[in-house]
Structures are given as C-alpha cells and as structure tokens.
Amino acid sequence: MKELLIVYHTQSGSSQRLAEAAYAGAVAEKEIKVRLLRAMEAGSSDLQACDGVLFVTPENFGYLSGGMKDFFDRTYYPCDPGSLARPYMLIVSCGNDGSGAVRQLERIVKGYPLKAVAEPLIVRGEPQGEDLESAGELGLSFAAGLGMGIF
Numbered sequence: 001m002k003e004l005l006i007v008y009h010t011q012s013g014s015s016q017r018l019a020e021a022a023y024a025g026a027v028a029e030k031e032i033k034v035r036l037l038r039a040m041e042a043g044s045s046d047l048q049a050c051d052g053v054l055f056v057t058p059e060n061f062g063y064l065s066g067g068m069k070d071f072f073d074r075t076y077y078p079c080d081p082g083s084l085a086r087p088y089m090l091i092v093s094c095g096n097d098g099s100g101a102v103r104q105l106e107r108i109v110k111g112y113p114l115k116a117v118a119e120p121l122i123v124r125g126e127p128q129g130e131d132l133e134s135a136g137e138l139g140l141s142f143a144a145g146l147g148m149g150i151f
C-alpha cells in the first residue's frame with residue numbers, strides 16, 4: 001500500500017489544524033496509508049518509507065519555521081542527498097506573507113530532490129472554514145493522485 005506522510009510544525013496551533021484537515025481529507029482515499037507526524041518526531045526513515053510528503057509549516061521571521069528547518073537539517077544526509085525522489089505538497093500558515101517560507105522550502109527540497117506536484121497553499125491569518133476545506137482537498141487530491149499513480 002502506498003503511503004502519504006504529512007509532516008507539520010506548529011507553535012500556536014494553526015498549522016496543526018491545517019495538517020489535521022489535510023489528514024482528514026487524505027484518509028478518505030482508502031487505498032492509501034496516511035501518517036501525520038510532528039516535524040520534531042519525524043525522521044529520515046519516515047521520509048524514505050513514504051511515497052509522497054505534505055509539509056505544513058508556519059512562516060517565522062520571513063523564513064521557514066525553525067521546527068521544519070530542523071527536520072530538513074536532520075534528514076538531509078541520512079536520506080542520501082540526490083537520491084530521494086518523492087512528490088511533495090506544501091501548506092504555509094502565516095500572518096500576512098508566506099512567500100519567504102515557500103521560497104526557502106523550495107530551495108531546500110531541490111537537494112533531496114523532492115518534486116512539487118501542486119502550487120503551495122498559503123493561509124494568511126487564523127485558518128477559517130474555507131482554509132480547512134482547501135487543506136482537506138489538498139490532502140485528498142494528493143492521496144488520490146498517489147493511488148492512481150499520477151505522481
């Protein structure tokens with residue numbers, strides 16, 4: 001069975017709510033195993049075991065959050081840089097921007113190399129109902145795409 005990994009970092013809960021919404025959407029696809037892990041609890045073996053990965057992170061100080069950056073710092077060498085080709089999607093939770101976190105993550109994942117299979121979803125401010133719905137749709141589309149072998 002193919003596996004979708006959802007890795008998130010959160011400080012005040014918004015990214016967690018978005019990650020949980022994405023998880024709820026993804027598990028509707030019954031043919032796919034979906035795992036939801038905090039970035040600090042996830043490691044290179046989780047990344048190597050999955051068939052696709054969805055990152056959910058806040059933007060802090062114009063950058064990727066430290067918790068998500070730490071995940072990449074810890075997994076890069078153990079993942080044998082250059083050989084881990086996986087599709088990925090990204091959700092950024094932010095106050096009013098989000099572009100710095102997107103830019104930094106896109107740069108980092110080139111080294112694995114992970115391949116974007118959707119535009120990043122940027123949620124500004126407290127996630128509202130429609131944002132959680134969008135996160136759910138993203139999770140479902142990722143799981144469905146993996147199931148159909150599109151990615």
Ligand SMILES: Cc1cc2nc3c(=O)[nH]c(=O)nc-3n(C[C@H](O)[C@H](O)[C@H](O)COP(=O)(O)O)c2cc1C
Nearest residue numbers: 010011012013014015058060061062094095096097
């Ligand atoms: C230390 C810190 C730095 C932040 N820097 C930015 C920023 O540069 N740009 C932005 O749009 N929002 C910024 N924010 C707002 C957070 O990205 C936003 O509140 C986000 O939803 C927090 O996600 P979380 O609840 O998952 O921790 C910052 C928040 C904190 C605590």
